[in-house]
Amino acid sequence: MSSPATVPYKSFVQIDRQSGTAIYLQIAHQLINAIQRGFLVTGTRLPGTRHFCELLDVNRNTIVAVYDELDAQGWVETRPNKGTFIIGKIDPTPQKIRNTQENQLAHYPKVTGFSFKKSNLLDNPFEHSSCEYVFNDGTPDIRLTQISHLSSLYSANLKRKSNHKKLGYYNHDGSEFFKQHLSNYLNQSRGLHISKDNILITRSTEMSVFITSEILLSPGDIVLVGSLSYFSVNMIFQKSGARIMPVPIDEEGIDVDAVRNICKTHQIRMLYITPHHHYPTTVTLSASRRIALLHLASEFGFIILEDDYDYDFHYDNSPVLPLASADSNGMVIYIGAFGKSLAPGFRTGFIVAPENLMTEMRKHLGIIDRQGDVLMEQVLGEMIEAGEIHRYLKKSLKVYQERRDHIVQVLEDQLQEFIDFKKPAGGLAVWTRWKQPINLMQLSKACVRNNLFIPKTLLYQHKELTAMRLGFGHFTLQEAENSVQLLRQGVLEQWGR
Incomplete structure (x- = not known):
């Protein structure tokens, strides 16, 4: 075993006196790190507290606290009249190899020791700049949001005693209160005919698309999108292994005749559209084409994934109702974002679909987002109930x-x-x-x-x-x-x- 006098503790125990972490914890963590790396092997006797405090230039009580912490975590044992010793499995690593690790003990590895799949497809496409x-x-402009009012609503819900029980448990299906009011809101504003059982609450539109793709798409499936389409959604489809096939866009939206011609020669699984304001061209899908797409979906059996992108922002005319409002055959999945005019933290995503599909979607949401934000959903539900979201x-x-x-x-x-x-x-x-x-x-x-x-x-x-x-x-x-x-x-x- 190593003698306390021969172990160069100062080479791997480095104290940062400006850190917010207590000094005794810094020392304890670095000693544990040395044990895990095999530099301090089982049976090594640690220096006495007086000698160690002089070596590291700290108070003796700090070293006592270090040894107490190591003992509490099961890394050392104190033997009467003998000292404090490292316990655990005997490290088979040769001393020469352990010595080469000495200068690496305070650093986290730069690379993994194993291989893994890499995806160029999911490279972040977003850029940032310091330009004015x-x-x-x-x-939306965050400066238009009444942050103080929103924060007061959230704070009031946090302090409300009746909500305290909700903090300890969250139903990953979403707040029943919020879903009820959201379904009412969508029925009134979108002409839908749904109940809370047709809604899944998600974090964002992208999460909604991801869950939908996980359930409904298989490798090799064909997904139709506009010849110009939302890049993030395309990335999700491709990650699912689907083949993306573009369809021309004109002044009336997606070319329905082109969709029909593709369906005659290919088995189409899904059509993704942003009919209210097509991304990126902003054109609105005409009423006649909406009806035609519903007929095509029923005829050829493909899913319509309808994204209500920018539905709330209409200036000149009343918005054209979504395809989901006229779907009688269960071919449309309706996704969107609620509260886009609010601050980012007060926005949420949603999926509207028939109940049998919703049951499966809840399973998937349950393994990727069990926590949710029950208080935020309570606030949003109250905003709908009080009519504040309309204002x-x-x-x-x-x-x-x-x-x-x-x-x-x-x-x-x-x-x-x-x-x-x-x-x-x-x-x-x-x-x-x-x-x-x-x-x-x-x-x-x-x-x-x-x-x-x-x-x-x-x-x-x-x-x-x-x-x-x-x-x-x-x-x-x-x-x-x-x-x-x-x-x-x-x-x-x-x-x-």
Whole structure:
């Protein structure tokens, strides 16, 4: 066994006096680390407390606390009149190999000691920048949210004694109170005919798509999407092993004739659509095509996964009711996000489907998200019950409509010679097509130099298309004007004007 005098403790016990972790715990953890790595082998006698405190320049009571901690965790034993010894299995690692580990004891491994599957498909597509102005794909403005009011609602629920029992147990199926009010809200606003038993509460739209894909898609299944579609959802489909097949999009939405022709030659499992405001082009699927798609789904037996993307943001006309409101054959799964006009922490996702499928979905949710947020769901349910969610939305819609009208005017003034676009009837973004091809990646780099960031996820360019999706919801009127001016400056630099 090693003598206490021959073990170089100071080489692997390093004290950080600025750390929030107590010094005795720092020492104890590093000694345990040394034992686990095999540097301090079974039978090693630790130095006496007086000698060890002098060695590490700490108070003797600190070392006593270290030994008590090691003893409590079962790493050492104190033998009367003999000292404190490391206990456990005898380490078979040769001393020479253990010595080479000496300088590694305080570091976490940089790589695993085993192989694992890697996915380039799931590489994070999102970018971030420190530029003052940033275009996005159309997100709400957090500054419009009444944070103080929302926090007071949450705080009130946290303090309410009747809710204390709920904190110790969460039904991963979701709050019955929230589901009841959410089903009422969706019935009134979307023309659905559902009960709380048709709803699954999730964290986000992406989680809803993931659960749906896990249950309904198998490797090799064909999923139809718009020729331009939401990249995150496509990634989920591909991760499930599905084959994505694009379908053309025009001014009335997805081309139903093209869908029918594909169905005649292929076995289609699912069609994913964002009919209210197609992502990224913002066009609305016409009423006639909605009916036609329902007929095709029944005829050829494919699932329609309907995403209510930006359903709440309509400015000029009443929203067209979703396909799910007219589905009588159980072919449509309806997914979306509730509370998008609220602060991010107060938003949630949902899935609407027939009860037999909902039973299976709850199983999957139960193994990936058992905890949930019972208090948040209670708050959201109360907001629906009191009508506050309608007031939030009504107030924010006025602001977003003004911002839409303003950025449309600014785009016409600043970029009319370069781009074509139509004023969107809803949503929080404008779809722009360039009249002449321009290298969008180079344009993005030029804009960064001018303090404007345009993420690559907003850029759409191939042989037949040069387009950008420009979100305006998060901009004030002045910020939108400044951003478009910087974009124009980047364009002029690109073309040497």
